[in-house]
Amino acid sequence: MVKEEIFKDISNAVVSCKKDSVKSTVEKAFHEGIPPEVIIEKGIIRGMDEVGVLFESGKLFLPHLVLASDAMEAGISVLEKELQEVENEKLGIIVIGTVEGDVHDIGKIIVSSMLRISGFEVYDLGRDVPLQDFIDKVKETHADMLCISALTTISLSRQKELIEMLMEQDLRDSVKVMIGGAAASMEWAEKIGADCYAKNAVEAVAKIKSLFLQK
Numbered sequence: 001m002v003k004e005e006i007f008k009d010i011s012n013a014v015v016s017c018k019k020d021s022v023k024s025t026v027e028k029a030f031h032e033g034i035p036p037e038v039i040i041e042k043g044i045i046r047g048m049d050e051v052g053v054l055f056e057s058g059k060l061f062l063p064h065l066v067l068a069s070d071a072m073e074a075g076i077s078v079l080e081k082e083l084q085e086v087e088n089e090k091l092g093i094i095v096i097g098t099v100e101g102d103v104h105d106i107g108k109i110i111v112s113s114m115l116r117i118s119g120f121e122v123y124d125l126g127r128d129v130p131l132q133d134f135i136d137k138v139k140e141t142h143a144d145m146l147c148i149s150a151l152t153t154i155s156l157s158r159q160k161e162l163i164e165m166l167m168e169q170d171l172r173d174s175v176k177v178m179i180g181g182a183a184a185s186m187e188w189a190e191k192i193g194a195d196c197y198a199k200n201a202v203e204a205v206a207k208i209k210s211l212f213l214q215k
């Protein structure tokens, strides 16, 4: 089967919330030798992006969104399970979450899964996470990197606050910070003193890998 058709099948299965079909098409793609990060990017993310656009334009509603994100997670867990069999040395430790006051987590889940699949040890704190919890987890795990997601303009300021808290608690030099989410940008990252910004999950993995190689 042509790869493009497989990607389309995965993406359509996500849009129509068919969990079993997402799982079976993702399994098929994996066994055809397509790299997991490509399956996520070209199949699963494409589907979720389409769901986001349809939701925003009022063509589908919240229950559909929730079911689609369940289907998305089922597809990702197939890949995580397949890769667990191959236990490699971890590339680094990452703490990730969506800041306090922000309940958006679909994109953040994709980023953390892609990082896990790419060989990092990832602690995903979820969404609407109190800022001190990020810091406590960084300390507890001796994390190399902190990834902060924010999707709304209001929650952007929390990214800034969290970096300030890292400084106040003498942790800024021991952990790199990456920010992301639809509301963030490269300019914002520079302004608040983050080490980097990525616009999507694929770019996040590439940038984090290059930061780790520099160490």
Ligand code: B12
Binding pocket: 045, 048, 049, 052, 053, 055, 056, 062, 065, 069, 101, 102, 103, 104, 105, 106, 107, 108, 110, 111, 147, 148, 149, 150, 151, 152, 153, 154, 178, 179, 180, 181, 182, 183, 197, 198, 199, 200, 201, 202, 204
């Ligand atoms: C789905 C959705 C919701 C769902 C969230 C469900 C969930 N569990 O996530 C629900 C219905 C709950 C919701 C609620 C609200 N939403 Co909303 N929502 C969206 C929507 C339509 C899609 C977001 C999405 O999931 N996209 C798909 C994923 C795959 O893409 P993504 O999130 O952008 O993630 C990618 C990148 O951003 C990046 N990324 C994400 N996180 C991170 C982190 C790091 C570290 C890195 C490097 C990269 C990265 O990688 C991801 C994968 O490639 C967007 C509009 C849009 N098209 O973006 C609005 C949107 C984000 N929402 C918006 C708003 C205003 C709200 C509400 C305030 C609405 C309201 N009045 O109640 C509430 C927020 C409540 C709160 N306290 O947080 C606005 C934000 C505007 C702004 N600039 O402030 C948007 C942009 C809609 C709009 N055009 O106005 N929303």
